[in-house]
Amino acid sequence: MDLRILTKLNAERAARRAAVLVTDIKKGTQRLVLEADILNDPLGAHLGDALRMGRSGMIETETGQVFLTVQAPSVRIIAIGAVHISQALVPMARQLGHDVIIIDPRTAFASPERFPDVTLIAEWPDKALQMLGADRYTAYVMLTHDPKIDDPALFHALRSDAFYIGALGSRKTHGSRLERLRTEGFSDTDISRIKAPIGLPIGAISPAEIALSILGEITASLRLKADGTRATR
Amino acid sequence: MISTDDDILKQAEMWRLEGRGVAMATVMETWGSAPRPVGSHLIIDQDGNFLGSVSGGCVEGSVISEAIDVIESGTAKMLEFGVADETAWRVGLSCGGKIHVYVEKVL
Structure with a gap:
């Protein structure tokens, strides 16, 4: 060569x-x-x-x-929320070869002390995401469970080709989220792209376990076909 | 931590730019149960330093020694590994698969 x-x-x-x-x-x-x-x-x-x-x-x-x-480009994870789960997610995602970008307008959360060595954008998602441009190698992870922050990012994600969209929150939280998305004009097909509650069901409790379940689900979305069989090896 | 195939190719470029002799091995075909998918890379320098993998550690030793020859000769070659005979434990795939590994010099 x-x-x-x-x-x-x-x-x-x-x-x-x-x-x-x-x-x-x-x-x-x-x-x-x-x-x-x-x-x-x-x-x-x-x-x-x-x-x-x-x-x-x-x-x-x-x-x-x-x-x-x-x-193909490496997987890029855009995480909304500079929260505890995101702190656990960054090193694990890096080990898998994924790039991570953290977005959170709350500067107390989005601080370089809490997130060294990772792209950190202390902006509202609608503003930050306009600059990023998502492609089909992008995974969105909504982790704030604050509609003010998660929803604008979710709107953006649903209009993109992103291969994975996951949102943290209980079934009840997700129920009211779906109502807001329908009001915003998203179809059931659009909404069905959202993985919620986020992550594989492994009984995760700690932030690191939740990060693991999310990364497992991202891997499955990447590697498995819709029917659960292997797409590539 | 260099563990993905992407990082491995970047490392191959860096090794070459440092002036090292470098070869790249690529899994090109697999049959049956093979530990690493088609397209997996192993890079090797002239001193036998290596990164990446083309199997679960079963045939790397043999690929590395072939790669050092390729670095010297400059001629690419296709290697085949399987579990056909009693020497399999040494340079074979214990899983029972067969793989073709292409080894080329980075010029």
């Missing part, structure tokens, strides 16, 4: 853009196809499929075997 290709591949990932490395096994040649160029590529259909599935693999072409190394 040419170092220039490796450098370009790493730069594309840092910019949160997908790319596919195409290796011709017989010839030993390689080229990098950027997401924007996939449509016009001779192997466009194959590359598009591989990227949609997020799956690297060998394909057969007229000229022999070609390996596609798919590089």
